[in-house]
Amino acid sequence: MNNKSSRLSYLTRGIILENPTLILMIGLCPTLATSITAKDGLGMGAAASFVIIGSNLVVSLLRKLIPTSIRIPIFIIIISTFVTIIDYVLQAYQPALYRVLGVFVPLIVVNCIVLGRVEAFAYKHGVFDSFLDGLGKSLGFTLVLGVMGIIREFFGAGTLFGKIATPVWFRQYPMLLMLFPPGAFLLIGIFKALINKFMKQESL
């Protein structure tokens, strides 16, 4: 458990093999809702990453003090502390992003990824391992949000990170569908099918 390769695997497995959104199918709501543009997607990813890493760190620091029978309410209080912090920070320093993300910022508190990592990993492992695990899962989550945001923004509006990236004829008739909910469902369905095809996994 303490050798280097397994430590590195805490970090890397969250990105592809145990990707929270695409493989474990948790945290779907924010992934679909906030990936309308690349910038919003990455912003949501960053906010969620702060909460995942922060609560992983605090729970693993306090893991010897938290009694098993009441651990879930304590986890929820720790998580909601971080959510409140990021909620107010975004409101103060990134008001434009906060308006777009809206109710999804406070809803990070019920994101299964956060409670799942805290319960399954941070409560049983040391601080540094928990940090690596949180970082890996956050990167995996942010990666999916970013990629979906880039694709949806490119086809839906013809821009990338707000900058014009396509010829005029493309932007005159963009695939508006991609900016609306059907596009998000379609895209994640195609992602999931590609994973089933190339990762030789039995579909569930």
Next chain:
Amino acid sequence: MPKNPGLIFLAAFLVNNILLIRYLGLCPFFGVSTSLNTAFGMSAAVLFVMLLAAWVTWFIFHIILIPANLVFLRTATFILVIASLVQFVEMFLRKNFRTLYSAMGIYLPLITTNCAILAVTFLNIDYKFNLLQATIFALGTGLGFALVIILFAALRERLDFAPINRSFRGYPIAFIAASLVSLAFLGFIGLFGLSL
């Protein structure tokens, strides 16, 4: 968001449908929409808890948090209150209403962390609804959830027997079906002047 109760109901029920347009509560949506029976049980449980949660959090916010100047504790308070409320309701139903409990009891613990429930309580605050408007909003949202999950369960029972490419079986085709149903729901935009 409109202020007229009738329009609030329509907006929450169809135009801004919680599942297909707002993308909330997707985990139970894909998880339990595999058969009609589970879909009915789940929607009954969600509707019931959504209404209760909307009332309880509305009173807590306006009677305790605002006068005490503790608005920043909103997130922590609401999630803990909803979690304990669900536990309490489950125990109460198990003791006093066995038939109701057997219909929706097993879904109650699952929806403690359903983001649709928590979202309704937050949106009630964000939209500055009074108690009547909050009730109508929760009712419309819960019924909208039920409508879509039941429609979708009927659809998915058919999908099980359809000849589908191996890679698309299961979740991928469910997402693509959701995409088409959601496309249909986009058609409600503009109903009585309501927008997204």
